[in-house]
Amino acid sequence: MDQWTALTVFQVNIGGGEPFIREDFLDLLRYAHENGIVTCVSTNGMLIDKTLAGRLSKLTMLYLQVSLDGATAEVNDMIRGKGTYKRIMDAMDCLASQRVPFSINIVLTRLNFPQLDELRNLAKAYEADLRVSRFRPSGRGKESMSWLGPDKEQLETFTDWLNEHDMVRTGDSFFCLTSENRRRKGLDMCGAAKMTCCISPIGHVYPCAFLQEGPFLAGNIRERAFKDLWDHSSVFHLFRNLHVKSCLGCYRFETCRGGCPAMAYHTYHDLSLPDPECLVNFTSEDLREPVKYAQVIDHV
Numbered sequence: 001m002d003q004w005t006a007l008t009v010f011q012v013n014i015g016g017g018e019p020f021i022r023e024d025f026l027d028l029l030r031y032a033h034e035n036g037i038v039t040c041v042s043t044n045g046m047l048i049d050k051t052l053a054g055r056l057s058k059l060t061m062l063y064l065q066v067s068l069d070g071a072t073a074e075v076n077d078m079i080r081g082k083g084t085y086k087r088i089m090d091a092m093d094c095l096a097s098q099r100v101p102f103s104i105n106i107v108l109t110r111l112n113f114p115q116l117d118e119l120r121n122l123a124k125a126y127e128a129d130l131r132v133s134r135f136r137p138s139g140r141g142k143e144s145m146s147w148l149g150p151d152k153e154q155l156e157t158f159t160d161w162l163n164e165h166d167m168v169r170t171g172d173s174f175f176c177l178t179s180e181n182r183r184r185k186g187l188d189m190c191g192a193a194k195m196t197c198c199i200s201p202i203g204h205v206y207p208c209a210f211l212q213e214g215p216f217l218a219g220n221i222r223e224r225a226f227k228d229l230w231d232h233s234s235v236f237h238l239f240r241n242l243h244v245k246s247c248l249g250c251y252r253f254e255t256c257r258g259g260c261p262a263m264a265y266h267t268y269h270d271l272s273l274p275d276p277e278c279l280v281n282f283t284s285e286d287l288r289e290p291v292k293y294a295q296v297i298d299h300v
Contacts, residue, residue: 040065
């Protein structure tokens with residue numbers, strides 16, 4: 001934290017697991033705030049009650065993202081487990097009662113896609129933002145991509161839906177679907193190793209939270225200063241100079257610049273290939289058939 005303060009890092013996003021399991025977590029948040037660092041915390045809501053919500057209400061540089069994967073218990077609980085929908089709703093009730101600002105974060109899936117309007121209305125009822133994140137075939141997502149990942153028609157419809165709901169947030173998750181009006185807001189590029197990076201619970205540093213694998217390990221902050229890793233890591237330099245040459249002639253190149261490297265890696269094991277969910281090239285077979293000729297990067 002002190003190293004980030006010296007480097008004028010202005011925001012730290014904290015996820016899990018579940019961050020609130022750590023007993024001194026609020027002390028860490030306060031320390032970050034005292035040093036001018038805004039904290040954005042992703043939570044499953046399972047540990048949030050009125051007492052914790054009351055303590056959170058006293059923090060002024062905190063943004064909460066509550067994870068929810070369906071507008072109904074039937075859909076959400078199929079993904080997050082039986083009974084979680086009610087507990088998440090109870091958590092949001094507690095936060096709302098204590099006037100703790102939060103956003104509802106969903107990962108877009110084939111199951112909750114039909115509920116986008118319901119989810120937006122739910123967020124509106126709580127005076128919360130709705131944030132839609134992208135389903136990526138990393139971690140356990142590899143096993144469920146074939147039945148849970150949105151299909152091409154849903155992605156095409158989703159990009160139109162985003163155009164109609166400008167206040168819905170996506171960060172850089174869907175820059176391969178980004179329209180012109182969102183591109184003007186800077187939502188058209190991968191921020192890995194340029195604006196953001198990921199630090200694991202044991203201090204490993206990666207360019208992206210969805211590429212926490214050996215080839216992308218830049219180093220460990222317990223062994224090297226963060227600034228040294230940021231400035232001199234060969235992994236970070238690779239990402240800063242990454243070009244998807246096959247996309248250069250595409251009419252959408254200025255909009256997405258090849259899309260998400262993590263999606264390309266987990267699908268093809270090749271960072272130089274286009275995002276498999278590109279609206280120009282995307283076919284359902286891309287993500288649902290094993291890659292026959294995978295070029296595993298060995299130059300990192």
